[in-house]
Amino acid sequence: MNGVLIAAGGATWESAALGFLESSREFSLARRCVDVADLLAAAQSGDAAAALVSAEVQGFDADTVYRLVQAGVHPVAIGTDSRRCSALGIVTRLEVGELADLAGHLPRQRPAAEEESRPAGGGRIVAVWGPAGAPGRSTVALGLAAAWAELGINTILADADPYGGAIAQMLGILDEVSGLLAASRAANNGRATETSEHLYSINDSFAVLTGLPRPDLWAQVRAGAIELVLQQLRHDAALSVIDCGFCLEQSDSFDSGAPRRNQLTLQSLEAADDIIAVGRADPVGLTRLVRGLHDLEAALPGAEISVVINMTRPTIGWSDTEISATVERLTGRRPLAFLPLDQSAADAALIGGRLPREAASDSRLVKAFARLAHEWSTQHSGVRSKATPMPDRW
Known part of the structure; x- marks a missing residue:
């Protein structure tokens, strides 16, 4: 028999649910949970296939739903407003009189994490990742996002580095409140649609979701909330560029619901339609890139990765052709583009808190970003056809 958890919070439907489980030949009561903490602890036991919940229980949020799903427990909201269920990520909602149909609403096989996090339609997500050693992840993410926006593609750049964001500083944004943190808090309480309110508008086609101003704030960004924020970004813009952290290590914690520092990076990469892996053109940078690509492929088998x-x-003394041959021989991937070191242009943009094109429109680096953005958008012409009007709040 399949075990079922109940977290009703005193709702009137609890007695009827208990009666259903007592008479059922397919389901049995695994535990009556007194609160959210009790529910999540029981979910970790592996004894339950589903949880009958009231979304009005104190402390029940999007992260609770995410952690139940990760534990293999299918959350089923009973008598809860459908909009509230959708906002928290609850797929199944039943009235108390429909409990006899419970078996038909449970997934036969839990879908893969990537399938769960990639909804059909909407905009496209591009994650920019690179190994440790400052290969220029943020510089590339900003340069490409700005170049795509210059092409008329509605673009959001989200700073999702759990070790401390840099995009706000690079653009001279002095917001004291992290856009990412504010958006994730709203999403965790069922208000993911407010994500656009926390964007910083750069121009009519470009906005930024600023990152964590201090590295110690990573634990406040809950996994369930980030999943909803990423989905909302996909909805709000034709193209969302995610500036990721470098580390791909999984936590060794026995509590699968405990906050994980690298979860933000891993979720961003899992949600991405395309990953751009950035490596620095020198012996140390290329060595780290090669090793990092193997780790990335192990963490995300089948991911679309461009180098x-x-x-x-x-x-350096090496031509682009020589670097390309080396990377392809060691990783099986031929680099998509080579970006020149243009220190004067980079410094002008950084010191002035401006976009690269605004600081040095004729620089080699800006032209390289423009070429790469144009080639990519040509290959993914559907991005423009999916372009959505900019939210009024931008």
Whole structure:
């Protein structure tokens, strides 16, 4: 028999649910939970296939739903407003008189994490990742996002580095409140549609969701909330660029619901339609890139990964062709583009808190970003056809 958890919070339907389970030949009561903490602890036991819940229970939020699903427990809201269920990510909602149909609403097989996090339709998500050692993840994410916006593609750049964001500083944004943190808090309480209120508008086609101003704030960004924020970004813009952290390590914690520092990076990569892996064009940077690509492929089998080599310069003594051959021989991936080191242009943009094109429109780096953005958008022409009007709040 399939075990079922109940977290009713005193709702009137609880007695009817208990009666259903007592008479059922397919289901049995695994536990009556007194609160959300009790519910999540019981879900970790592996004894339950479903949880009958009231979404009005104190402390019940999007992260609760996410953690139940991760534990293999299918949440079923009883008598809860359908809009509230949708806002929290609850797929199944039943009235108390429909409990006899419970078996038909349970998934026969839990879908893969990637399938869960990639809804059909909407905009496209591109994650920019790179190994440790400052290969220029944020620079590439900002440069490409700005170049795509310049092409008329409605673009959001989200800073999702759990070790401390840099995009706000690079653009001279002095917001004291993290857009990412504010959006995730709203989403966790069922208000993911407010994500656009926390965007910082750069121009008519470009907005930024600022990251964590301090590294210690990572624990306040809940996994369930981030999943909803990413979905909302996909809805709000034709193209969302996610500036990820470097680390792909999984936590060794026995509590699968405990906050994980690298969860933000891993979720962003899992949700992405495309991943751009950035490596620095020198012996140390290329070594880290090669090792990192193997780790990335192990963490996300089958992911769409494009390699970009950053900071190329004549003083290295290697041509782009030689670097390309080396990377392809060691990883099986031919680099998509080579971005030149243009320190004066990068410094002008950084010191002025401006977009690269605004600081040095004729720089080699800006032109390289423009070429890459144009080539990519040509290959993914559907991005423009899916373009959505900018939210009024931008």
